[in-house]
Amino acid sequence: MEKPAGDDSGLWAEYQSGFGNHFSSEALPGALPTEQNNPLLCPYGLYAEQISGTAFTAPRKQNQRSWLYRIKPSVTHEPFHPRVPGHKHLVSEFNQLTSSATPTQLRWKPADVPDAPTDFIDGLYTICGAGSSFLRHGYAIHMYAANKSMEGCAFCNADGDFLIVPQKGRLLITTECGKLQVSPGEMVVLPQGFRFAINLPDGPSRGYVAEVFGTHFQLPELGPIGANGLASPRDFLAPTAWFEESFHPGYTIVQKFGGQLFAAKQNFSPFNVVAWHGNYVPYKYDLIKFCPYNTVLVDHGDPSINTGSLTPVLTAPSDKLGVALLDFVIFPPRWLVAEHTFRPPYYHRNCMSEFMGLIYGTYEAKADGFLPGGASLHSCMTPHGPDTKTYEATIARAEDAEPCRISGTMAFMFESSLVPRICPWALESPNVDADYYQCWIGLKSHFSCNGRPEVNGSFTPSSASCD
Numbered sequence: 001m002e003k004p005a006g007d008d009s010g011l012w013a014e015y016q017s018g019f020g021n022h023f024s025s026e027a028l029p030g031a032l033p034t035e036q037n038n039p040l041l042c043p044y045g046l047y048a049e050q051i052s053g054t055a056f057t058a059p060r061k062q063n064q065r066s067w068l069y070r071i072k073p074s075v076t077h078e079p080f081h082p083r084v085p086g087h088k089h090l091v092s093e094f095n096q097l098t099s100s101a102t103p104t105q106l107r108w109k110p111a112d113v114p115d116a117p118t119d120f121i122d123g124l125y126t127i128c129g130a131g132s133s134f135l136r137h138g139y140a141i142h143m144y145a146a147n148k149s150m151e152g153c154a155f156c157n158a159d160g161d162f163l164i165v166p167q168k169g170r171l172l173i174t175t176e177c178g179k180l181q182v183s184p185g186e187m188v189v190l191p192q193g194f195r196f197a198i199n200l201p202d203g204p205s206r207g208y209v210a211e212v213f214g215t216h217f218q219l220p221e222l223g224p225i226g227a228n229g230l231a232s233p234r235d236f237l238a239p240t241a242w243f244e245e246s247f248h249p250g251y252t253i254v255q256k257f258g259g260q261l262f263a264a265k266q267n268f269s270p271f272n273v274v275a276w277h278g279n280y281v282p283y284k285y286d287l288i289k290f291c292p293y294n295t296v297l298v299d300h301g302d303p304s305i306n307t308g309s310l311t312p313v314l315t316a317p318s319d320k321l322g323v324a325l326l327d328f329v330i331f332p333p334r335w336l337v338a339e340h341t342f343r344p345p346y347y348h349r350n351c352m353s354e355f356m357g358l359i360y361g362t363y364e365a366k367a368d369g370f371l372p373g374g375a376s377l378h379s380c381m382t383p384h385g386p387d388t389k390t391y392e393a394t395i396a397r398a399e400d401a402e403p404c405r406i407s408g409t410m411a412f413m414f415e416s417s418l419v420p421r422i423c424p425w426a427l428e429s430p431n432v433d434a435d436y437y438q439c440w441i442g443l444k445s446h447f448s449c450n451g452r453p454e455v456n457g458s459f460t461p462s463s464a465s466c467d
């Protein structure tokens, strides 16, 4: 049970801990049928309803479904119609009509939260992505900037799972399984199909969203690390049953279906699930609980689970062994101890594409310009690495690098094997940092044919060749 920080109104949400568990929860005693899933008459006169997150026939290890026992079934609504007003900035199919590709390094300054009343749905906008929600393969990366709670409506994403990373402002999320309070520094997964409503108790709010089509997030394998470390299953928190019975004329279900919003009216709250059980559930995780593993002698390990400073919290797998559709990776506070090693991220080109965001603090590879709430995108094989200031400062103190602690920072990466296409409004945004490339242009040659590289002195280009 957790008390919301800064909230003296009492407990807002109660949780159950674990990842991938078969949870069960009831808000009224005896509301959960215990002998079978689908009794002829459910306790309290409830309706039984299943939500399936995988095909019925998916292997048992991957199979995800939950049984919801509710006052009225979710089918009790008028027909869906395209929502008016529509939403022009959501994409779930990435092709030449919706988005474009560029290999250039991209960086965005933090977006301002709009002054006009904007809720989570209207404040959501797609940055980039790959594949198609219709074909059940791919992902979209969105951001949101909003200032007001959703009122009289619930959102349902038929396209994929949302992994939300708030950067500013708490999210009070009511779901069919119960409530979740998510603060900056935490993340939350709202799986495909669940209805939810987001309240913004702190007003101006913004953050990042990864959406995966056709698969779900799972914990990565630990390999030689052993049975413990990285994100611990018990630190994942799922809601407990919570319901309201309200006559609510004009309540709207807003369904994202193929990137388009549809609306359907009903006269009651969809948060009418009195009891539920199953392993298909929303959940949250506090990133500071992550237990990173890292280099203890030399070199900057590869950004992989075993050796990197870069360790996936969650991974959405592709069909290729060891290759992610989308990894969620964090760069948490930790000790750097490597000897005679360039400790920041190395310069690199990667067949995977890297979208990064910063929740708070500064990121070790960028002395300037990568700000909390901002973002960067380095697509497949696009070169990138530390900016000039970081490089020069690192080699200037190379001789006496003591163990040091990176503190007060939380950066993250959505890393994918599918190459993203970028939405036009993201490319044309006034927040695009047109001078991003300048952060590397100043990297000068330290090359010297004759011995040790010149580090602090001035460098004179030489026409001599070394052989």
Ligand SMILES: O=C(O)Cc1cc(O)ccc1O
Binding pocket: 302, 303, 309, 310, 344, 345, 346, 348, 350, 354, 365, 384, 385, 413
């Ligand atoms: O590009 C980045 O900053 C992310 C990153 C960090 C790191 O430590 C190694 C590789 C990598 O892509």
Ligand SMILES: [Fe+2]
Binding pocket: 348, 350, 354, 378, 384
């Ligand atoms: Fe990188």
